[in-house]
Amino acid sequence: MKMKSKFFGNGAKLALAVLAVCGTLFTSCYEKAEVDEATKPAPAKYYIAGTITDATTGQVLTTATVTLGGESVGATFNKEVSYKAEGYSLEVSATGYYTVSKQVYLNQVSDGQTSVATVDVALVSVEATTIPPVVPPTDPKTDVAESEAKALEAKAAEEAKPSTETIKNMWDGATATADEKASLETTKELTGNVTTGTTTAEAQADGSILVTTPFEFANSVKDAAILVPYFYNEGCELIGDVKEVAAPVTRAEGTVSADIQAAFIANAAKALNKNAGFVQKIGYAKISVLSGYGIIGYRVQGQLVSKKLTFLISGKYYEGIVSYQKGVMIYPNYYSHDTHDSHDSHGFNPNAGGGSND
Numbered sequence: 001m002k003m004k005s006k007f008f009g010n011g012a013k014l015a016l017a018v019l020a021v022c023g024t025l026f027t028s029c030y031e032k033a034e035v036d037e038a039t040k041p042a043p044a045k046y047y048i049a050g051t052i053t054d055a056t057t058g059q060v061l062t063t064a065t066v067t068l069g070g071e072s073v074g075a076t077f078n079k080e081v082s083y084k085a086e087g088y089s090l091e092v093s094a095t096g097y098y099t100v101s102k103q104v105y106l107n108q109v110s111d112g113q114t115s116v117a118t119v120d121v122a123l124v125s126v127e128a129t130t131i132p133p134v135v136p137p138t139d140p141k142t143d144v145a146e147s148e149a150k151a152l153e154a155k156a157a158e159e160a161k162p163s164t165e166t167i168k169n170m171w172d173g174a175t176a177t178a179d180e181k182a183s184l185e186t187t188k189e190l191t192g193n194v195t196t197g198t199t200t201a202e203a204q205a206d207g208s209i210l211v212t213t214p215f216e217f218a219n220s221v222k223d224a225a226i227l228v229p230y231f232y233n234e235g236c237e238l239i240g241d242v243k244e245v246a247a248p249v250t251r252a253e254g255t256v257s258a259d260i261q262a263a264f265i266a267n268a269a270k271a272l273n274k275n276a277g278f279v280q281k282i283g284y285a286k287i288s289v290l291s292g293y294g295i296i297g298y299r300v301q302g303q304l305v306s307k308k309l310t311f312l313i314s315g316k317y318y319e320g321i322v323s324y325q326k327g328v329m330i331y332p333n334y335y336s337h338d339t340h341d342s343h344d345s346h347g348f349n350p351n352a353g354g355g356s357n358d
Helices: 010-022 028-033 146-150 153-160 164-172 178-191 258-272
Strands: 045-054 065-068 071-073 076-081 088-093 100-104 114-118 121-123 194-196 200-203 209-221 226-234 236-244 279-287 293-313 316-336 342-344
Touching: 045 088, 045 279, 065 076, 071 076, 088 121, 100 121, 114 226, 114 279, 146 200, 146 293, 153 200, 153 209, 153 236, 153 293, 153 316, 164 226, 164 279, 178 209, 178 226, 178 279, 209 226, 209 316, 226 293, 226 316, 236 258, 236 293, 258 293, 258 316, 279 316
Parallel strands: 045 114, 045 121
Antiparallel strands: 045 076, 065 071, 065 088, 088 100, 114 316, 194 209, 200 209, 209 293, 226 279, 236 316, 293 316, 316 342
């Protein structure tokens, strides 16, 4: 929501003079005046979260050796890291499985926000029977253009939105630690009823799709930092209909049999080292309060990456678009008690204008 101006006449000139001297209202001026740290957003938080599973069974592969940025982590992990443009290396191996090596990149966010790179990996057994795609998903030819992604927005929002069960589990603290659950109870006492808004999707220039779900509080929280739940999707999902590539252009998309679609997503999942189908996971992030502002809600924004893959199944070529989640960002929404204006943390943070989609 855009900020409404509250400066008039001489007040406007004074405000401009202050900005000219200080550069940014919420950093330099407060630092020089030595005002309490609560007048500034807390530093951005970054995490890399993932689960290592068997691509055939979908079960967590506890025997896997996982190295993230040169450090050993478990088969299920959520590691706090620092932002690095070059990302972090991920190495996953297990006896009897093909090794996976990849680079993990974080979306950069502003102070007061949280960014989580989601890197679930499903290891394929060397004995598993698989059909490789005609063109591997690492080839840029499989990338989806912005125009194609735009046509998938409604489907992406429907597939990636939180289920009723996920929303319940988020606020019940179903997967929370004892400390997280205690903090969550405090959050619910402060916020009152929490309303889940409509999930929307928007295609980006790079072909990815940002899927946003807002959460609105009944009460403005202004006296203490709060812990809030977020969700994300592991695995991969069919976002575009599977169609026979050599079929006449008059053939309707999505008319292939259910067994062909099942075979398609099963093989696409193995090619992407993902499990077939989205499985929603829950995490927790802290939102800090700022002097003069209350927290009125937050947005959970997931980034979906799509790949157009082709497989030879039962003697015919089939094409479809499969998506998986690359990361999730948590953006607080603030309300000014002085000006009665609402701000999302994109416009409020003086250090940056929002997260990168790279």
